[in-house]
Amino acid sequence: MANLNQLFNKRLHKLLKEVGKYGRLIFNDHFSIVLFVLLGFLALFYKDLLQRLSFNESPPFAWLIPFALALFFVLILNLGHPFWLNQEADRSYLFSRGKDWFKYWRKAFFYTASIQAGMTLLISFVMYPLVSITSNWNKGEGILFCVLLVFLKVLSIFNQYLNLYHQSNKYLDRASVKQINYIFGIFIGFSLYIKNPYHKILMLVATGLYLIVIHLRYRALVNNLIDFEYVIQQSQSNKSRFYKWISIFADVPHLRPEVKERKWLNPVIRVIQGKNPNRYSYFFARLITRHEAYSGIWLRITLFVLIIIFLLSNHWIVITLVGGLGFWLVLVQILPIFQFRSKMPFQQLYPLQDIKLKKEALQKMLLSILSMMMLVFLVFLLVKVGFSTTLLAALGGWLIIIFALVYVYVPFLLAKYEKDHQKTSL
Template structure:
């Protein structure tokens, strides 16, 4: 007979070992140093900015919109495996404890980002409303804990109702209601806050009724979601280290493929020039490159002075270059790549050329953020410093990683 508590402990322990192993490899010295340096700088300039915050700054709207995203987003973790559809389905009526533990684990894992983001916005809140008592903000945090639980339960019932075509619609409704409630609470508009909170609770109960009509757990849906969640983690971990059992997604992305392969020679020696460019365009490397670019541009534009802008730009250039290094070994586990009549030195030269070009392009794009506030003097400094950092990463650091 299956013990649901023991089954959960076994699955959770295996999950923690698996993710912990990759997290230790991801949180290496280079990344930790860059993140710590970024955190110190951000904290300093954030405090400086709060001392001279504009009177018409929409801080309440910003807090509600951003915190609402973290409250609404509840990636469910059930620790289910593909074989469970066969071996555990007959014992579904005895697995209530197993699924409850999954909900509790999901809540505990996803409430930390909510608390961290709320703590990040706390100084902004007190700067906007210095006369409000601290107890009111504590009450706001209590509301966040409740709304997070409601969103989690709603998501659980949405999945089990198999209303997958409307999953994004349901999530959108929950986000609008959650964000509206948070905004009205922060604005002390208690009547409107009560109305939107009641609507959010009613929507949760509607999801409950829909799920009960199906009478049972949507095993196939939950297993598919769990597998997708782990593959997302593996794809992210693969940007730092090799993940042999990763299912590599390939996306056509016809809009950018002609751009990245432009200028590549048809000579045999340029085989890996073409392969690295296509791999970058059609895999997760492009998404990571663009995300770091957007975040970096936003922070450079926000930074209060030219030196802060320069530092933020160089930090994100460093992070981007460091996280492109695994592109070298992206095809290492595929036997067909070893059939190319290409020497290893030609392959090394190809990855160096491509990464150096990527970093130079990112340097230029980050420098455009200096146009906000017309900090012209920072643009040539970033170009020169960015070129130096790009050269050091590609021609001094990279050879030691791919030797």
């Protein structure tokens, strides 16, 4: 293509179209509700933490909060990669254009820096109230802190941009990119502990030093040749990383989920299929424990809900709702297992389909998975609050939610699915 800017715009448009397509699949009705509820719980926890710290009701670990914030901001600096948007075919057909590609990559840097700077600004703005309460940064210095953090993020992206050159300086090579961020994370950490006005001076000095380091690296690399193989490799890594994240929430046609035996989940198989397994219970038991797309769902959500329960207050209603939300999210995400492989010739022809038996096997599998999740929640809650009314109330609430989901909500969804399927087949 004669104009590399047009090529970049075309590929960027294709990427945005792909993001939009999978975004609509991920943020469906169910997941949108769950996301808003979870954001609401996190907002309540954050508000409660700020109020406790403001009124000097500091938890025992309060002195660690600035350290945790410094680690968080270092993570922000290290997250993200430039949108190179190169493809395998570029190696053969287009890389002969040589340094003409810099126009293409500068545009990639501009879009990457703009998006990630905006996200960093939003995150730092949300986190700054916690920074101002737990450190010597006051409310009036919030703009300065956020601007400096955004500037450091842009410098970090530019530092990654310099990786496209062949590396000739062993001290400022590609491996140094993250190491530099870690070093300047130490400066951020110290600025959260030292007194006024030295915290501002330290952050300004750190930003100036970062700028000098980037300038020195640029001067050392600017006359080197372009490492086209590295750019191709990074583009493919970014692409595979994107689809790997998408595959957690939606089916990606060209990615095949891993299927492997997890021996530590074999007891779960025996619980699900029971003493007298039928073809459906046998199939569901292995699918839910060995198929990465399904086993990953309930295992990750269990871990996520445990973290939320740990962060929330000990009020039994809130804990019950969070656990119930986890049960519902797992059920909705793994319910398509009912139709998995149902159109294979073997499933259609031999033996004949027994829909009633299949529904019973599905309900037994869901009841087993949700019950095991509940047991994990109860053990964790027992450690947190002890044997108390909170524990008993949460147990009662979770039992009601599980039985309502499995024996009321699931039949309703399956009936709705069959009705929609009949309409589409007419």
